[in-house]
Amino acid sequence: MALQPKKHPMPVQNPEVRARNFGEVALGYDDKTAVSEAQRCLNCKNRPCVEGCPVNISIPEFIAKVKQNDFEGAYQIISKSSSLPAVCGRVCPQETQCESKCTLGIKFEPVGIGRLERFVADYHNVNFSGDIAVPEPNGHKVAVVGSGPSGLTCAGDLAKKGYKVTVFEALHIAGGVLVYGIPEFRLPKTIVQKEVETLKKYGVDIQTNVVIGKTLTVDELFGEGYEAVFVGSGAGLPRFMGIPGESLKGVYSANEFLTRSNLMKAYREGAHTPIMHAKKVAVIGGGNVAMDAARTALRLGAEVRIIYRRSMEELPARKEEVEHAEEEGIRFELLRNPVEILGYNNPDDRRDPQNGYVCGITVIKCELGEPDEKGRRRPVEVAGSEYIIDADCVIMAIGTSPNPLIKNTTEGLEVNRHGGIIVEENTGQTSKEGVYAGGDAVTGAATVILAMGAGKTAAKAIDEYLSAKE
C-alpha cells in the first residue's frame, strides 16, 4: 500500500455553523480512519516522538495496537504515562512536540499522533466498562493543591503507586483551567469530568471549596498527616496593560470572560451568571487564551478582532487554533498596540445608562525591530499612526502573574522575582522540605501538557522522597 503523504484530515463542524454554537469543533476520527492513520506510522527504531512528549507516552507501541484494531490495548499503553489522555489528545500542541519529531514528518506530514490519542481515549471512555485495578494502599498520605492538569496528573500517578492522595480545589468543581479556562467547543466538560471520575476510582479524594493559603495552610496539611505536598495552584492574577480606560464597563480579563462562560455557563440561555453579549469585541493578545476568548465572544454573537503587536509569524497561539479562528471569521489586526480604551460619555445626560461603557479602542501601528532576549522581534510603534477601532467590549489576554496566596502563607517557600515558585527542574522540589510544585504556579502561563509533565516529574520525586524516608 502506498504511503499517504498527508495526515487524515480531522472531521470538523462547518465553520459557519460552529461559529454559532458551543459544540466541539473537532469531531474525531472513526475506527477506519484511525486504523488507516495508524498505518502511516513507520514504527522507526529510534522513536523520536517519545522524546518530544513531555510525559513520554510510548507512542509507537500504542499506535501499533491501533493498527491491530486493539483500541483498548492502545489506551492501556497511553494510560501508563498519561492520566488525562482525552484531554491531551485535544489540547496538546503536538505540532511542536511529538509530531514535530516524527520521522515521517521529514518528507511528508507527520503521523497524526494527537488525533490518534484522542480517538483511543474517546473509544475507552465510551466502551470500557471493566473494573480498574486499584493498587494496594502503601500507607502514605500526600496532599495536592489544585485540580488542574498538573495536580490531577500528580495525584493520578501517586494513587496508582498506592498513595492516599487528597486534592484540594478552591473552586466548586474539579479541573482547574480545564473547566474554567478552556472552552467547551475545544474541550467538552463531560470529558474532563470523565477523567476526574477515573482518578476517583483509583482512590483519589477531591475536596472542593478549600483554598490552600486561606482555608488551610501548607503547614497545616503536614500537621494533618500529609507527608508531602504538591502545589499546582495554577496561574494567578490577570495582567492589564496600564493604559487609560481599563476599568471601563465592558473591559474584561480573558480569565474573567472565560470563567463566566466556561465555569459559570453564562453562555447558556437562562444562566444565573451574567456575561456581556457584545456586538464588537477587541481581544488583546495572541496566545491560546486570546484565541479561546475571541472564539467564545464570537459564539456569543459578536464581531471579533484580535489585536496583536507583532506579526502572524510571532503569534504564540497554536497554528490550528489560529486557523480555526480565521475560518470562523475572526479578524486579525496585526502589528497594532492598544494605546487607550475609550468610554462613552454623554455630555448632556450624566444619567445616560450608556455612560462608562466601552465605545472604542485607540491603537497604534507597529513595525518589527531588533530581536529581544527571547529572539522574538520587538514591536516598535510608528509615531503618529494612531487610529480608533470600534468596540463595545475589550478582553485583555496578555498573561497572568502567579497567585500570592500560597507564597504569602508558607514560610520557607522561595519564589522568583515574578512570584513563581522556585523548584529543582528534575524533581519539582521547592525550597521547603516535602513541598513540590509544578505547572503555571512555577512557570507562569504555559500549556496543559507542560503542567502535566511537571506533575508527573513531581509524583516520581515524591515517591522517591517518601520511599527513602522509610
Add this chain to the structure above:
Amino acid sequence: MYRILNKRELNPTVTMMDIYAPLVAKKAQAGQFIILRVDDDGERIPLTVAGYNREKGTVKIIFQIVGGTTMRLNQKNEGEFIADFVGPLGCATKTEGLKKVCIVGGGVGCAIALPVAQKLYEQGAEVHSVIGFRNKDLLILENEFKACSSKLTVMTDDGSYGKQGVVTLPLKETIESGERYDEVIAIGPLIMMKFVVATTRPYNIPTTVSMNPIMIDGTGMCGGCRLTVGGKTKFACVDGPDFNGFEVDFDEAMARSSMYADFEKRERDAFCNLFKKEAN
C-alpha cells in the same frame, strides 16, 4: 453541601443565617469574606463574614435580598443546604494598635461592621459607632452595636428613628468637637463610603473602607474585582477587601458595580414571576 443551622429575618429585606462550615469557621476573622453558591447552577456571590463560632463550626452571614441569587438564598430554610461555601477569603481588617476608633456602618454594611467593632472592643479600644438606615423598619443590630460601643448614634434618612440625616453629619460634628480618632472604619454603600472619606480627609484621619465589587472566584484568578487604589490596579479578593479610603477611586467603583444592572433586574423579575406562579 453546607447546612443552614439557623435563619432569622432581621428586617423584611435583610436575613441572617448561620452556616455549618467548620473549616471556614476555624479561620474566619472580621473583615474577611466567603463565596457561596445556593444551588448547582447558581452564581458565585461574595458575602462578608458577619460573625463565626469556632466551637460550633458555624459562620454567620447577613445579606440583603437584592437580586436573583439572594432571593434564592432567602428561600432556603433552617436544616436545608446550600451547594457551596468557601473561605475565609481576603485579608482581615487591621485593628492592631488602634485605641480609639469610629465605626461607620450603612444599611446591611452594619452587619460587616459589627464584627470589626466587636473585635476592637474586645482588644480594649474605645469604639464609637454611627449606623445609618433609610428608615426605622430597616434598622438592624442596634443592641449588638450598643454592647460594644461606648457611644452609638443611629441615623435614619427620614428621621423615623434616631436622628434624621446621613451618617456623615454626626461624624463631622464629633470630629469638629475635638474628638481624635486613630482611625475611621466605614462599611456600607459606595456612595456613603465616598462621603465618609470626604468628611475625614480634611482632618487627615486614617480611613479604611471595605469594598464589595463584583467577583467570581474570589481567590485572585479572574480579575473581575479590580479597583483603582492610589492610581494602581488592585484586586479586592486578595489585596482587600479593606483599602485606604483616601486612595480608592469611588466613582470608578460605582460605575463598575452597575455593569450588569439590566441582567440583575431581569433575574429579579424572573425570580419574582416564578415565585408568583408557585404561589398560585
